[in-house]
Amino acid sequence: MSEELLNEFPHVVKSEDGLLLVEADQIIEVCTFLKNKGFDFLEAISGADFEEYLEVIYNIASYSKPDRVMLTVRISKDNPILPTVTSLWHGANWHEREAYDMFGIKFKGHPKLARILLPDSWDGYPLLKSYPLDKEQKVELEDETGVEICQI
Amino acid sequence: MDREYVTDKIRRSMGRRILTDEEVSGWWIIGGIVTFGLLFLLLFLKLIHRRNEHFKRQKMLEEQIIELVGIDLKDKKMLADLKAIHNEGYESGEFKDLSFLRIIPAIITLGLYIEWRLTKDLMIHAERQRRFFSCYLGRELEDTTPQRPTGKYLGLGVVTLGLFGIYWTNLIIKDSNEHFKDQWKLEDLLPEAGMEIDEGVDPDFYKNIILTTVDKFLNWGRTCSVWPMAFGTACCAMEMMATFASRNDMDRYGMIFRNSPRQADVLIVAGTITQKMAPRLRRLYDQMAEPKYVIAMGACAMTGGPFVNSYSVLKGVDKVIPVDIYLPGCPPRPEALLNAFLQLQERMKEERTVTKKFERWILKDRKEVVT
Ligand code: SF4
Numbered sequence: 057m058s059e060e061l062l063n064e065f066p067h068v069v070k071s072e073d074g075l076l077l078v079e080a081d082q083i084i085e086v087c088t089f090l091k092n093k094g095f096d097f098l099e100a101i102s103g104a105d106f107e108e109y110l111e112v113i114y115n116i117a118s119y120s121k122p123d124r125v126m127l128t129v130r131i132s133k134d135n136p137i138l139p140t141v142t143s144l145w146h147g148a149n150w151h152e153r154e155a156y157d158m159f160g161i162k163f164k165g166h167p168k169l170a171r172i173l174l175p176d177s178w179d180g181y182p183l184l185k186s187y188p189l190d191k192e193q194k195v196e197l198e199d200e201t202g203v204e205i206c207q208i
Numbered sequence: 209m210d211r212e213y214v215t216d217k218i219r220r221s222m223g224r225r226i227l228t229d230e231e232v233s234g235w236w237i238i239g240g241i242v243t244f245g246l247l248f249l250l251l252f253l254k255l256i257h258r259r260n261e262h263f264k265r266q267k268m269l270e271e272q273i274i275e276l277v278g279i280d281l282k283d284k285k286m287l288a289d290l291k292a293i294h295n296e297g298y299e300s301g302e303f304k305d306l307s308f309l310r311i312i313p314a315i316i317t318l319g320l321y322i323e324w325r326l327t328k329d330l331m332i333h334a335e336r337q338r339r340f341f342s343c344y345l346g347r348e349l350e351d352t353t354p355q356r357p358t359g360k361y362l363g364l365g366v367v368t369l370g371l372f373g374i375y376w377t378n379l380i381i382k383d384s385n386e387h388f389k390d391q392w393k394l395e396d397l398l399p400e401a402g403m404e405i406d407e408g409v410d411p412d413f414y415k416n417i418i419l420t421t422v423d424k425f426l427n428w429g430r431t432c433s434v435w436p437m438a439f440g441t442a443c444c445a446m447e448m449m450a451t452f453a454s455r456n457d458m459d460r461y462g463m464i465f466r467n468s469p470r471q472a473d474v475l476i477v478a479g480t481i482t483q484k485m486a487p488r489l490r491r492l493y494d495q496m497a498e499p500k501y502v503i504a505m506g507a508c509a510m511t512g513g514p515f516v517n518s519y520s521v522l523k524g525v526d527k528v529i530p531v532d533i534y535l536p537g538c539p540p541r542p543e544a545l546l547n548a549f550l551q552l553q554e555r556m557k558e559e560r561t562v563t564k565k566f567e568r569w570i571l572k573d574r575k576e577v578v579t
Contacts, residue, residue, distance in 0.1 A: 174520065175484045182519040189519050195483045 058125060064089060075128045083129055084139050087114070091144050094120045098141070101151035103159040105185045110136050110159060131161070140166040158183035214276045218400045221269045225395070228261035229388040232381050237374060245319075248377070252314055252322050255380065259326060260305045262388070266337060267303045269395075270294045273344055276400070286343060293340045300332050318370030319377070320362060326380050327356050334387055341394055352390050353383060419563045426561055430473070430499070431553040433462045437472035439492065442479030444506035444539040451542040463549065469495040474552065475529070476545075480508040480515055481522040493529045499559065503548050504531045507538045514538065 058076060062068055065086060069077040078086050099115035114127040131138060140163040141148045152163045153172040160181040163169060171178060175195045180187050232254065240248040274294060277287045297303045306325070314322035334353035342349045356379065364372040440448055452458045452465060466472045469492045481489055493502070504525050507513030512523035525531060532555060535548045 173484070187519065189517055191519065193483060195487060 060093070061086070061089070061125070074126075076125060078127050078129050080129050080131050080138055083114075083127070084141070086127065087116070087141050087144050090116055090125065094118050095123070095125070096120070098145035098147050098151070099124075101141075101148060101155055103155040103161055103183070105159065105183065107185055109133060110161060112138060112155060112161060114141070136161040137164055138162070139164050142166060157181070160184065211276065211279050214272055214279060215400050218269065218272045218276065218398075221265060221272060222395050222398075224265050225388075225392060228258070228265045229392070230258060231385050231388070232258065234378060234381060236381070237378050240377075241374065248319060249311060249315070251377065252311055252319065253308060255326055255384075256306050256308060256310065256322070258384070259329060262384075263297075263302055263329075263333060264305075266333070266391075267297065270297070270340060273398075273400075277344075286346075289343050290340065293336060293343060296336055297333075300336070302329065302333050302336065318365070319373045320365040320370060323365070323373055323376045323380060324358055324362055327358050327361070327376070327383075330380070330384055330387060331355060337391070341398075345397060349394070353387050356383070419566060420560075422562050423560050427557050427559050430559070431556045434474055434501075434549065434552065434556070435464055435466045435472050436474040436476050436503075437469050437492070437496070438465045438467055439475060439489075440478040441481060441485065442506075442508060444478040444508065447539040447542055448476060448478040448505065448545060451545045456542045456546060458546070458549070461549065461553075469493070470497060472496055473499070474501045474503060474549075476503045476505055477509040477525045477529075477531075478505045480513065481525055482520045483522055484520070486522045486525075486528045489525065490528045499556075499561070501532045501552055501556070502529055503533045503535060503545075503552065505535045505545060505548070506540055507536060510534050510536060 058070065061076065062070060065078075065082065067079055067082060068086065071077055095116045095118045097117045097119060099117050100113075101115075102113045104111040104113065109130045110133055112129045112131065114129075115124065116127065117124040129138065136159070138161060140152060142152065142163075142165070149167065150172060152161075152166055153169065155161045156163065156166075156169055157171045157173050158181055170176070174182070175193075177195060178193055180191060232251075236247060236251045236254075240246070240251060270290070271294070274287065274290050277283065277290060281287070306329070310322060310325070314320075331353065335351070338349050338351055361372065361376055365376065440446075450456065452463070469475070473496075475493055475496060477489065493500070502525070504510050508515065508521070509525045512518075512521050515521040516523055522528070533548045533552055535544055537544055540548075
């Protein structure tokens with residue numbers, strides 16, 4: 057499959073360890089191409105922090121072939137914005153929310169980009185290397201009338 | 209809060225004086241002579257009892273005063289002094305009960321033994337107690353208890369074949385009556401003595417057989433039907449399930465899992481609690497009905513365990529809910545959880561629900577009278 061993809065998109069680079077590096081503005085086109093080729097299952101979207109840049113990894117699989125590709129997108133740390141792929145695979149919804157939760161990567165066009173695992177009041181993105189582990193967080197629970205029950 | 213509580217305790221110890229410091233009348237002596245000494249035996253028993261009760265109360269009072277000084281902790285030297293004086297009481301045997309069996313050597317020695325012992329004890333006690341209160345009040349109090357030459361009296365008693373003992377017993381009765389009166393005056397000098405003591409009522413009367421029996425009955429019911437709430441968030445929950453499964457079979461202790469906090473008595477926090485979970489845990493705890501208990505199972509629930517350095521794990525559930533039993537281990541074995549439950553049962557047996565309610569009610573009542 058990767059040969060086909062490389063022929064179609066000359067900007068996609070295959071690195072020596074087998075990753076398919078995709079430009080950030082091309083990701084929707086590449087994904088649409090794959091979807092049309094029968095890749096019907098988005099396994100995971102994960103993030104990674106490489107100090108100089110952030111990486112978003114898409115694992116996409118096909119039930120009919122069967123086949124699997126792994127796309128990698130590098131984005132800058134200062135402005136981590138990517139287009140969402142929820143329009144292609146609905147399963148991307150929560151994966152993208154998790155990437156946002158942990159790395160602060162914003163997915164443009166996402167239906168509801170909110171924190172998914174951490175409390176809403178969380179400050180910072182804990183899987184970034186710059187996040188101090190012992191950072192104090194304020195977590196509160198309020199009852200229906202807004203009276204604070206508990207606070208950590 | 210603490211201070212108020214201890215002060216209340218002190219006041220109640222003082223209130224006990226109506227019971228312990230009973231005045232003995234001189235007519236006993238006459239009665240003893242008339243019955244050729246028979247009533248003396250009864251009198252001796254009474255004196256021994258009175259001595260024990262009075263010294264016990266004094267011991268309690270001193271302990272409570274030390275506790276109070278310890279709470280304030282303004283005057284460390286005074287605290288050390290008070291403790292030293294208090295400990296003398298142990299060394300001299302003052303705080304040890306005089307057994308009623310001492311009546312046997314008393315009979316053999318025609319009463320001289322018990323007279324000698326009581327006189328000596330009273331003198332030691334009065335002297336030590338005077339120093340204690342002087343230290344606490346910060347000024348020298350005068351010594352009011354007369355010093356009796358016990359050796360000389362003993363000699364006289366032997367020479368007169370115990371007849372001198374009649375006079376001596378009279379002295380003992382007089383001296384201790386005096387001593388009690390002095391002590392009452394002294395206690396009223398204490399800064400804690402502000403409250404009116406209802407002298408007609410036993411201040412401990414709520415600890416009576418009816419209320420304590422009701423408590424015991426309640427505790428029996430509770431300890432035999434401890435219903436834990438199923439709250440397993442991580443690997444520890446596996447061991448919790450094993451504890452309740454057939455091999456260890458907690459059902460035989462009357463422990464059955466409930467799925468609603470409303471029906472549960474114990475919350476077993478089995479597993480890692482994240483900061484997002486913590487408010488929910490607190491809510492579940494709040495939803496449980498009193499009396500409720502918490503077992504923090506495993507290193508995670510106790511301190512954060514292996515994840516203590518992570519960004520999102522709560523470092524000990526005692527940050528959000530009060531914990532009764534800490535159960536270390538990663539994970540603790542089912543036997544350990546079983547043991548934790550047995551410990552909890554021991555703890556539940558100490559509950560004094562009804563008695564405490566009464567106590568609170570009475571104390572509240574009394575305070576209203578004063579203010
Ligand atoms: S204490 Fe150990 S076994 Fe228990 S929840 Fe934590 S990591 Fe798991």
